[in-house]
Amino acid sequence: AQSVTQPDIHITVSEGASLELRCNYSYGATPYLFWYVQSPGQGLQLLLKYFSGDTLVQGIKGFEAEFKRSQSSFNLRKPSVHWSDAAEYFCAVGAYNDYKLSFGAGTTVTVRA
Amino acid sequence: GAVVSQHPSWVICKSGTSVKIECRSLDFQATTMFWYRQFPKQSLMLMATSNEGSKATYEQGVEKDKFLINHASLTLSTLTVTSAHPEDSSFYICSARDPGPRDTEAFFGQGTRLTVV
Numbered sequence: 001a002q003s004v005t006q007p008d009i010h011i012t013v014s015e016g017a018s019l020e021l022r023c024n025y026s027y028g029a030t031p032y033l034f035w036y037v038q039s040p041g042q043g044l045q046l047l048l049k050y051f052s053g054d055t056l057v058q059g060i061k062g063f064e065a066e067f068k069r070s071q072s073s074f075n076l077r078k079p080s081v082h083w084s085d086a087a088e089y090f091c092a093v094g095a096y097n098d099y100k101l102s103f104g105a106g107t108t109v110t111v112r113a
Numbered sequence: 114g115a116v117v118s119q120h121p122s123w124v125i126c127k128s129g130t131s132v133k134i135e136c137r138s139l140d141f142q143a144t145t146m147f148w149y150r151q152f153p154k155q156s157l158m159l160m161a162t163s164n165e166g167s168k169a170t171y172e173q174g175v176e177k178d179k180f181l182i183n184h185a186s187l188t189l190s191t192l193t194v195t196s197a198h199p200e201d202s203s204f205y206i207c208s209a210r211d212p213g214p215r216d217t218e219a220f221f222g223q224g225t226r227l228t229v230v
Contacts, residue, residue, distance in 0.1 A: 043223035099210045099219035103156045
């Protein structure tokens with residue numbers, strides 16, 4: 001069975017500071033990993049995804065994530081957050097060629113001025 | 114990315130009535146669509162996988178007679194919440210898979226907020 005754990009329910013960060021969101025997954029085969037962002041009352045926007053190759057993945061809005069197989073992790077980072085980055089962030093895992101995703105519980109990011 | 118549209122964006126209905134939510138792929142043909150449910154402040158839970166021209170595959174614990182899914186064309190899947198009750202109030206989101214060159218992710222709709230009163 002596949003599962004995703006996001007240990008941090010809520011993170012508060014100052015504008016301009018760096019941000020790291022943790023994600024650990026459990027999956028029996030090679031995982032497809034995704035990070036999505038959701039603004040209140042909205043759908044999901046894909047930030048980045050990992051299938052294979054370079055373990056450091058660049059995404060939109062200045063986000064990046066690093067896949068570490070030995071730690072079963074896929075943490076999301078941003079060097080300098082903007083107030084518009086305040087949102088809910090979801091890590092998800094799926095099988096190769098199958099987009100039936102298992103989502104983590106999500107991390108709420110609050111950005112303070 | 115590809116465009117997936119849900120309609121309506123929000124709906125309020127009376128307890129006991131049925132509500133239909135549409136999920137359309139606007140610029141591609143989606144052989145597979147997925148329906149998720151999201152409770153307030155919680156994550157998304159997969160309800161079912163919808164395959165064009167065949168019966169939907171429901172996840173464990175999801176009542177197939179309660180949540181009717183129809184995927185009659187390559188661009189449209191519908192979720193009908195039958196005899197809705199207040200506990201069915203939730204945010205429903207669909208995603209669709211583009212089997213063409215962009216087949217590296219599922220594209221999400223904007224979601225439908227259902228409130229049953």
